[in-house]
Amino acid sequence: MTEIVDTAEQLEGFIADHPAAVFYFSGNDCNVCQSLFPKVETLLQQEFPRVGLGKINCSEQPEMAAQHGVFTVPSLILYFEGRETQRFARNISLGQLREALARPYQLLFE
Numbered sequence: 001m002t003e004i005v006d007t008a009e010q011l012e013g014f015i016a017d018h019p020a021a022v023f024y025f026s027g028n029d030c031n032v033c034q035s036l037f038p039k040v041e042t043l044l045q046q047e048f049p050r051v052g053l054g055k056i057n058c059s060e061q062p063e064m065a066a067q068h069g070v071f072t073v074p075s076l077i078l079y080f081e082g083r084e085t086q087r088f089a090r091n092i093s094l095g096q097l098r099e100a101l102a103r104p105y106q107l108l109f110e
Helices: 008-017 031-047 062-067 094-109
Strands: 002-004 020-026 052-057 075-080 083-089
Touching: 008 020, 008 052, 008 062, 020 031, 020 094, 031 052, 031 094, 075 094, 083 094
Parallel strands: 002 052, 020 052
Antiparallel strands: 020 075, 075 083
16 A cells, blocks of 8 residues: 655654555656556566555655655666665666565565
């Protein structure tokens, strides 16, 4: 299930509550963001069900985006055990996302 993240405290709490988390940074006027998000959500639900998914709207929360070094949308940041492990921006491949998640997910949960 996707959680909308509106504050830095929510983001930190989300990371603390989920051993594996993905944050999806998007914008209101970004068509790519709107079409890619359901695909990312489905990938996580089907193949990586224990990964938490947080969504941050950069149009409404520009300071959060800047604090995390996100200056283009869509962007994805992956966290495992509280640490950022990888980030993807603009041209995001679901295959690359799957590869980036597979090994750490396997080590952490299987």
